[in-house]
Amino acid sequence: MPPLAGPDRIIHADNLDVLPGLPDAAFTLVYLDPPFNSGRVQGRRPTTNVRSATGSVVGFQGQRYERIRGDLVHYDDRFDDYWGFLEPRLAEAWRLLADDGTLYLHLDYREAHYAKVLLDALFGRECFLNEIIWAYDYGGKSKRRWPSKHDTILVYVKDPKRYYFDSTAVDREPYMAPGLVTPEKVELGKLPTDVWWHTIVSPTGKEKTGYPTQKPEGVIRRMIQASSREGDWVLDFFAGSGTTGAVAAALGRRFVLVDENPAAIEVMRGRFGEISGVEFEEAVARG
Template identity: 65%
Template sequence: GDRTGFGGRRYETVRLGSRSFDDAFDDYLGFLEPFLMESRRLLKPSGSLYLHLDYREAHYAKVLLDEIFGRECFVNEIIWAYDYGGRTKKRWPAKHDTILFYAKDPERNLFNADEVERIPYMAPGLVGAEKAARGKLPTDVWWHTIVSPTGKEKLGYPTQKPLGVLKRIVSASSPPGGLVVDLVAGSGTAGAAALELGRRFVLADRSEEAFTVMRKRFAGEAGVEFRGVEASSE
């Protein structure tokens, strides 16, 4: 390998100019570490980091985040549950991803609970008509479908995240007019959520396919510009 990663392990630089990231790195934490360290450096004291992973890497990534941010900066483990796709009969089917939520400074962290879109109670008859009509703040378990392969939201990027999930994160952890940064932006859903909610955004990615998708997604949007990449979408 040509670099030293988490725990002193060596890993190789991998060119990521493909349709999606290959999670089968020899040292996946070594791949993540520079992104996480730079993210922490960029955050304001009131800022937050959300890291989305599947069940195979989430627990290892939390150890790395505890080292970079400090265990006291851990806020939530969010379980994003969905019910889509095939089901194995050899074990419990895996139908969730993990989102780790860390604060730059827990004492100054911004969390806009009142800005988050409320959801229905599962048993509205137990809470009274007024509460049932208002709905409740989501907990740390989020039931939200994935982007359907045949749905209108699908952009052709294999790891595209649902707009609803990113809007919940952006509304909770950034102020109106604030800055949202995604260093592994993929299809640009974080930027789309920021744009819809009146936030500024910066998106970065090493994948040429990601930039092709993002160019199409943000075509015609006033104030959106691409830097460091060719202007052509070909």
């Protein structure tokens, strides 16, 4: 396939209709924030990407992918529907990653542990780079359990020997105990670790678009700064309010955003409509 070229694109479509038409190894960074498996029914469609018990992919402790999936389905049958929805899209994401590329998969506590085991099998455990915990403190707080105030972002690289990562490009953050370090370090700030303390999008803040699952620009900014260069292409095919594209553009990256929700497309038209060089596209569904 030819390399990716042309304008930044926002595509209104089911992502599984669009992804096969994008060129191999075109994106240095893929960020995915899929619908969390919170009890809602997920759409499914047949796929040829299912791994067989005798296939060549060997994951955790040498087990075949189909065995791991079977074990997890036996444990929790709700997972099969969710993974049937997500797996073919992750297989496409892997194909679309450049050799030095990185996948960031944003989940919550319901699916992160399942996804980690299955991604190890699907992509190779050696390609796992990080588990990032995004911690926040906003909203209701249960008194019958420890309140859930974090999301998990699983980070996998296409090639563990070639992936791009530039920690010096990441915005630094204040020290939590500035009195324990030198004034020079306080002024410089520290690099974020794999635990990111960052507030959610404020309901009254200037970032707010009105889209219910909007993620803060600061969280996306760290990923794009560290795992891509200026001019690189970034892909988000659960684009929602378009934050990935907005941050990518501000940092000099190119982007492709895909979402099938008309409300998301309307939000993105308001967000990008006045920006030169961004094209909106209606994709035709496959028969």
